[in-house]
Amino acid sequence: MRTYLVIADATAESEIAVRFAARRAAKTGGAIAILAIVEPQDFVAFGSIQATIEAEAEERAQDVAKQALDMLGDERGVLPRIIVKHGDPVAAIAEAIAENSDIAALVLGAATSGSPGPLVTHFSGAGVSCLPCPLMIIPGSLDREALDRLS
Numbered sequence: 001m002r003t004y005l006v007i008a009d010a011t012a013e014s015e016i017a018v019r020f021a022a023r024r025a026a027k028t029g030g031a032i033a034i035l036a037i038v039e040p041q042d043f044v045a046f047g048s049i050q051a052t053i054e055a056e057a058e059e060r061a062q063d064v065a066k067q068a069l070d071m072l073g074d075e076r077g078v079l080p081r082i083i084v085k086h087g088d089p090v091a092a093i094a095e096a097i098a099e100n101s102d103i104a105a106l107v108l109g110a111a112t113s114g115s116p117g118p119l120v121t122h123f124s125g126a127g128v129s130c131l132p133c134p135l136m137i138i139p140g141s142l143d144r145e146a147l148d149r150l151s
Helices: 014-026 046-072 089-099 116-123 126-130 144-151
Strands: 003-008 031-038 081-086 104-109 135-138
Touching: 003 014, 003 046, 003 089, 003 144, 014 031, 014 046, 014 104, 014 126, 014 135, 014 144, 031 089, 031 135, 046 081, 081 089, 089 104, 089 135, 116 126
Parallel strands: 003 031, 003 104, 031 081, 104 135
Antiparallel strands: none
């Protein structure tokens, strides 16, 4: 099944990418995979703190998945699969794609102004040659109506 991979974080551009991917999946009979990345912490004194951080990342991914379902409206046939990876974001994305042969595209949202963001910068530059699937960059300046029209 054609699956669109999107990255879950607390940014507005992530929400735009999730909405676009979910609507594309609904229209093409595909699915979405939402990747939450737990970046390495500089210092963790106790294992229980690390476990709490990891649990919070899973909760954030679940929240983003619920938001994606809410954004779909009547197109509820798309259920997101949640993937949680630990480590460097670029490596985590590469690992998620390598482990899931049904990933048909990596969908990233660009920031509304200034730098498009570190992942967009990496994957639209030197990192694009390492991708085994197309890259879709969704401009952060698109509003809901534009996203609905384009997806």
